[in-house]
Amino acid sequence: MTFCHHKGGTGKTTSCLNIAGFCTLAGKKVLVVDCDPQANATAGLGIVPDPEKKNIYDVFMSRVEGFPQVPITDIICSSESGIDVAPATLDLVGAEPYLYGIASRAEVLKDALWPVKQRYDFILIDTPPSMGQFVINGLVAADHVIVTLDSGSFALAGVSPLLTIFGDIRESMGKNLSVDMAIISRWGEGGDLEPAVQEEETKKDLAGWLRSLFSPRHEPSEEEKRAEKERVKEHERLQGMLGEVEKKFADVHTVPYSPEVYEAQKRGLPLSHFAPDSSAGKAYRAIADEVIPWT
Numbered sequence: 001m002t003f004c005h006h007k008g009g010t011g012k013t014t015s016c017l018n019i020a021g022f023c024t025l026a027g028k029k030v031l032v033v034d035c036d037p038q039a040n041a042t043a044g045l046g047i048v049p050d051p052e053k054k055n056i057y058d059v060f061m062s063r064v065e066g067f068p069q070v071p072i073t074d075i076i077c078s079s080e081s082g083i084d085v086a087p088a089t090l091d092l093v094g095a096e097p098y099l100y101g102i103a104s105r106a107e108v109l110k111d112a113l114w115p116v117k118q119r120y121d122f123i124l125i126d127t128p129p130s131m132g133q134f135v136i137n138g139l140v141a142a143d144h145v146i147v148t149l150d151s152g153s154f155a156l157a158g159v160s161p162l163l164t165i166f167g168d169i170r171e172s173m174g175k176n177l178s179v180d181m182a183i184i185s186r187w188g189e190g191g192d193l194e195p196a197v198q199e200e201e202t203k204k205d206l207a208g209w210l211r212s213l214f215s216p217r218h219e220p221s222e223e224e225k226r227a228e229k230e231r232v233k234e235h236e237r238l239q240g241m242l243g244e245v246e247k248k249f250a251d252v253h254t255v256p257y258s259p260e261v262y263e264a265q266k267r268g269l270p271l272s273h274f275a276p277d278s279s280a281g282k283a284y285r286a287i288a289d290e291v292i293p294w295t
Contacts, residue, residue: 001145002141003124003126003127003138004145004148006129006161009129010148012148015148016126017041017126017270018272019124020270021270021271021273022276024083024272025272028121029084030083030084030123031120031122032045032083033085033126035109035134036092036127037091039087039090039092040126040265044270045079045083047079049087049090055075055086055091055092056087057091058074059075059108060099060112063099063108064098081270081272092134105133106169109141110137110141121295122291122294131162140175143294145177147159148183148184149185151186151254180294181287181291182252184254187256188257253287254283255284258278260278261278
């Protein structure tokens with residue numbers, strides 16, 4: 001399954017790693033393929049990107065004349081969580097220009113994965129925030145496609161260009177692509193706030209609640225009225241956005257903001273192995289439960 005969106009910050013890597021983690025926890029054999037030069041999926045599973053070691057760059061370059069043949073089996077390594085990883089490094093940036101000069105460039109990853117398909121219950125492909133060859137390779141290799149969105153105001157702006165890529169692949173290769181699932185990350189009130197800001201907002205809400213508890217006749221201040229109006233407005237915006245997403249995709253999931261996501265990634269672990277009962281952890285467990293029957 002391939003995770004894609006050409007906009008950054010939509011939760012592609014986070015969704016990829018955490019679905020992989022809960023599938024692994026359920027006893028499935030899982031491989032994560034990092035096709036993003038930023039190598040966040042690699043680092044997020046506790047593996048230091050090392051250009052001195054063979055990585056997905058070498059696999060892509062195997063199709064370029066004059067470069068050594070490196071099968072994907074030569075680069076796969078194990079992570080602490082039990083998820084296998086085909087790691088990336090920043091070197092991957094240099095591979096894309098070469099791909100435009102070779103035949104069947106859209107099928108490089110699909111062909112490379114063929115020898116290991118029977119070893120794994122799931123192969124999850126993380127793609128970069130672009131519309132280039134690594135995204136196209138991920139889509140062509142996929143049996144299932146998951147689109148990720150953030151909960152910001154412009155979340156839906158990138159959907160049409162992405163679906164255009166689907167159409168181009170359909171016309172040029174005859175592969176009928178469709179989105180199996182959409183995941184909206186950082187969902188809910190305050191979802192766009194950083195942890196420290198979120199904590200401060202929570203304290204303000206608690207203070208307001210205590211005032212109302214001990215002062216039943218308390219008249220809200222102008223600041224409190226404005227804050228409540230903004231909360232209602234944001235709630236209405238999110239519900240409207242959800243409705244629009246559900247018009248475009250048949251299966252939509254929301255994942256709430258959770259500071260444990262960042263802590264887990266810093267420790268090189270998915271939420272399944274770090275904070276499975278966090279709000280985001282519970283959401284990803286439910287998503288994984290739906291994904292597991294796809295095998």
